[in-house]
Amino acid sequence: MPFINSTLTVKLDKEKENKLKTELGKLIELLPGKSEEWLMVGFKDDYPLYFKGEKKDKAAFIEVKIFGSAEKSAKNNLVSEISNLMERELSIPKDSIYITIDEVSTWAWNGKLF
Amino acid sequence: MPFINSTLTVKLDKEKENKLKTELGKLIELLPGKSEEWLMVGFKDDYPLYFKGEKKDKAAFIEVKIFGSAEKSAKNNLVSEISNLMERELSIPKDSIYITIDEVSTWAWNGKLF
Amino acid sequence: MPFINSTLTVKLDKEKENKLKTELGKLIELLPGKSEEWLMVGFKDDYPLYFKGEKKDKAAFIEVKIFGSAEKSAKNNLVSEISNLMERELSIPKDSIYITIDEVSTWAWNGKLF
Numbered sequence: 001m002p003f004i005n006s007t008l009t010v011k012l013d014k015e016k017e018n019k020l021k022t023e024l025g026k027l028i029e030l031l032p033g034k035s036e037e038w039l040m041v042g043f044k045d046d047y048p049l050y051f052k053g054e055k056k057d058k059a060a061f062i063e064v065k066i067f068g069s070a071e072k073s074a075k076n077n078l079v080s081e082i083s084n085l086m087e088r089e090l091s092i093p094k095d096s097i098y099i100t101i102d103e104v105s106t107w108a109w110n111g112k113l114f
Numbered sequence: 115m116p117f118i119n120s121t122l123t124v125k126l127d128k129e130k131e132n133k134l135k136t137e138l139g140k141l142i143e144l145l146p147g148k149s150e151e152w153l154m155v156g157f158k159d160d161y162p163l164y165f166k167g168e169k170k171d172k173a174a175f176i177e178v179k180i181f182g183s184a185e186k187s188a189k190n191n192l193v194s195e196i197s198n199l200m201e202r203e204l205s206i207p208k209d210s211i212y213i214t215i216d217e218v219s220t221w222a223w224n225g226k227l228f
Numbered sequence: 229m230p231f232i233n234s235t236l237t238v239k240l241d242k243e244k245e246n247k248l249k250t251e252l253g254k255l256i257e258l259l260p261g262k263s264e265e266w267l268m269v270g271f272k273d274d275y276p277l278y279f280k281g282e283k284k285d286k287a288a289f290i291e292v293k294i295f296g297s298a299e300k301s302a303k304n305n306l307v308s309e310i311s312n313l314m315e316r317e318l319s320i321p322k323d324s325i326y327i328t329i330d331e332v333s334t335w336a337w338n339g340k341l342f
Contacts, residue, residue: 005175018169022167025167039167040165040173042163042164042175044161045260048245048270051267051268052266053249053253053267061268072341075341079336079340080336083339097336097337098231098337100269100334101334104214106186106217107215108193108214109213111191111197111207112190135278150280152280154289156276156324162250220300222311222327223323224322225325226307227307
């Protein structure tokens with residue numbers, strides 16, 4: 001039950017959005033027990049972000065929400081690869097990317113709490 | 115001090131948005147001590163969401179934030195009824211709806227922390 | 229590593245957005261150890277918010293995320309000043325502003341967890 005929501009300064013076309021979704025679907029497997037089978041992905045593009053006091057052409061705030069918890073080493077692998085992905089596909093420098101991982105205990109699907 | 119923010123793939127017209135807001139204002143009472151008197155409601159419609167690897171015409175990610183905590187049974191009733199509401203009003207299948215409930219300890223209104 | 233995301237009913241022009249960003253960059257120093265040097269700021273304007281059952285012309289939901297934690301007194305100063313700022317610059321009444329502070333333990337920058 002993960003959710004990855006990417007808030008991006010850049011504008012995404014359909015092709016790029018699809019590519020990112022596909023890659024995130026693979027990367028989520030870096031967290032044990034997680035897979036694209038339960039992954040929801042959202043994109044908020046063309047969004048105004050300021051960092052260190054300046055309006056950025058290229059920056060990202062990425063929220064990963066997972067049900068339950070994960071080991072720090074697995075989380076480190078995930079944030080490293082998500083950063084690589086955003087730098088490679090969108091030319092967003094890694095040092096303008098924040099990623100938070102929120103380990104959520106109250107999560108519902110299909111009308112019921114897990 | 116609850117906040118319910120609905121991120122939806124579908125486009126909302128004013129009438130539908132108003133209907134959802136009104137119903138959410140009733141449903142929040144399923145959490146003891148909560149009511150529309152303190153409820154803020156937001157809608158982010160026409161938003162790209164992918165689930166299980168596919169772009170969805172009908173999906174939702176709904177964040178419920180509450181100040182303090184609530185019993186699991188009450189939370190279960192709430193997510194069940196919110197899911198019913200979204201399925202009934204927006205034809206979003208319940209199995210394409212994620213809901214998280216975030217029990218927030220640091221919440222301010224009117225310039226002061228509760 | 230703070231992030232302040234303001235969801236606002238009002239529409240922002242560039243000048244106002246820049247002013248808010250600059251002021252938030254000063255206010256974040258109310259939290260010991262935090263400064264604009266590490267602050268990301270985002271704005272979601274012209275957003276539909278309902279409060280107490282009514283659609284509001286002037287309301288705000290502001291999320292402050294910080295890495296680690298802060299003393300309650302410092303957090304109280306911060307929410308007080310952010311509320312003053314929004315009231316002064318955007319004419320949003322303080323009693324239509326919710327602010328949450330989320331103390332995040334899993335936060336990455338530059339491809340690595342802190």
